[in-house]
Amino acid sequence: MRAGISLGALLAVALLLAAVGASFAFLDMPLGALFTGSAANEAADFVKRFFPPDTSVDFLAKVAWAALETLAISLLSTLLAVLLAAGLALPAAGRQGWLAGQVARFSLNLLRSVPELVWATLMVLAAGLGPFAGTLALALHTTGVLGRLFAEALENTPAAPAEALVSSGAPALATFLYGTLPLVAPQWLAYALYRWEMNIRMAAILGFVGAGGLGAQLYYSLSLFHEAEASTVILAMLMMAVVVDGVSAWLRRASA
């Protein structure tokens, strides 16, 4: 036996394979049927119906508007999340005592653990159908994610500048803005941009549960078996994701 492969590792691999096998067995996946000739034909037919994408002016205008709405949802929700996350990260990093720290950390975990789409279904109830619900849902989940990252960044930041300001009598908010924020700002910005890239993708999907944006259009088109329209929407989603990635990368470089 080669050195470095221990009994434990072998056991782990065995367990892993067993888990994978059990998963497929439990799900009763028609994997065999997938690779039969008729299934392949069906799939090919299905794919064919997506081409060519619908490029009628009417529909393009509709998609453009929905794309704009999606962009707005992603931007505003990220912005809101940054503000909320900053507010929660300060206590979560242990700056307002132990109790506040625990409460903030618990809230962040809760916000983060509930996925965007679940938040969206809840927010559709709370705020009615439409982009506002989607904005709130994304903002809530993103607050949880960013809050934890922001708090980590705060914990790893040198305290000397803030302490110096405190010892010259500066109030808490001013101390944070002058002594801590300049230190963490680049990292916070990088995290926020990274989440924005994720949120543009999520915002495109929230429409599935009625929370506005491109997703709603995709859902309708597929429900009505207008596959050509659907492929236009999917292309629009891809394009937006690529553009946002580019803008975000540019902003990150410019701010560094």
Add this chain to the structure above:
Amino acid sequence: MSTPVRDPAALPRLGWTLLALVLLWPLLRLTDFRPAALFEAGNLQAMGHFLGGFLPPETAPEFLAMLARATVETLAMATAGIALSMLLAVPLGLLMTRSLSISRLGPGRGGWVGQILRGLARGVLAVLRGVPELVWALLFVRVFGLGAAAGVLALGITYGGMLGKVYGEILESTDARPARILLEAGSGRLAALCYGLLPNAAQELVSYTVYRWECAVRASVVMGFVGAGGLGQLMDQSMKMLNGGEAASILATFLVLVLAADGLSGFLRRRLA
């Protein structure tokens, strides 16, 4: 003494601030931003009724059995999805790894076949992960009908794209010299991979895969919302019937599941480190 020079940053700052304010307005309009909507009588009532139903959470035995089944189904979806994604990710990731290219050994810049293949692999991976898993799931539900199969395939495709890209990056960033020496000594690509690259990269590769599994657990919950089975589908049904008690039980299960996956993945990755 002379007055100090004007702040060179003043004008740009003013410009950016104005631009931000000007852009904020259409953002608020486009997203229909009305916090007041949260407090409208109808919405308050719907939400209040729903949240009121949260207590007590549903604990009827047959519902709990259903919940348990859905939970196991969600976990199985995530595991099967990751397993499936490896079928895509491993070959494509390896294809992208330049340190395993034999044609690059010799003089010159390497064969054009290799370069084209690598570019192709990169493009395929980008498309696979560019379309969100939920969209894939929605499409597959049309083909395979409601159920977990659509979710597993969607996960396999999107995560195949993500894992393939990251596998390639990890292998690229590990020390290429051992593999190069092996290739130059005439060994095959597979041997160069196993004895040259993997010893250094294995830990990072496994760690990232475990992390992705954790993400897949979340994702498989969400995919239920478009009919791909598991906890999400159950949640969707309860929400549509405004059954607060069931929704509360599902949410609680779901939180425990996510936190447990989080904890397990963190534990495994620490063990690996």
Add this chain to the structure above:
Amino acid sequence: MGFSLEGVRLTHANGFHALRGVDLHVAAGERVALIGASGAGKTTLLRVLAASLRPTGGRVRLLGGEPWVDSPRVLRRLRSRIGLVHQSPPIPPRQRVVTAVLAGRLGQWPLWKALASLVLPVDPEGAARELARLDMAERLYARCDRLSGGQLQRVALARVLYQQPELLLADEPVSAMDPALSELTVALLNEEAVRRGVTLVASLHAVDLALRHFPRVVGVKEGAIAFDLPAAEVTEALLRDLYAAEGALPLAGEMPGTPAPGLPPLRCA
């Protein structure tokens, strides 16, 4: 007003006794130099005087108030009247010089002014005036991470000058400067203290600077006061005892004045 310490003791979190019963009384307008070997407790003592470290024992009176007895609000107001130049400048690297200097008055400004100044500096003239005294006026809008160590130290000094404290504390304010600039800067601190009639306490590694510029010199050794004398009465024997662990006397230039009879002239180490 000045300050007085009575039996001040300070034990760090790890159990290290950094101050072991310090008695020190300084009247308003006095100028005192702290000298002592590395690790003697100078920084700790200055931070107690800045009301930023709470002693574990003894009594502290600063500018007529008792920082650790009064309410947090009163403590904050007291702190805004004390300025400490830190040993290593505690300035965020990406901050601009003007903002770093103006931050000196955060304790006195209302919150709206602090917020407004982040967007557009509210008093660039004031900041430029203090920087000009340190020959740094042209770097007003530079970013702090583009400055040299000595320049950054001068920005930190300008911040405290801009604060206009009634108790001016400086912890090795010239450690990153060349001898000529050190001389000028220490002179400037003294001139500021005399002009505004405020109390000045500075710790210095260069003994000759301390003896040349300060009327009163306090030697710190192992967390206690070794001697507290007018500059003219500090003998070489005392100094050799103070720096026994370091072997040679730390000097920036020549020893000042006439050495006590019988002693060989000191040379730069």
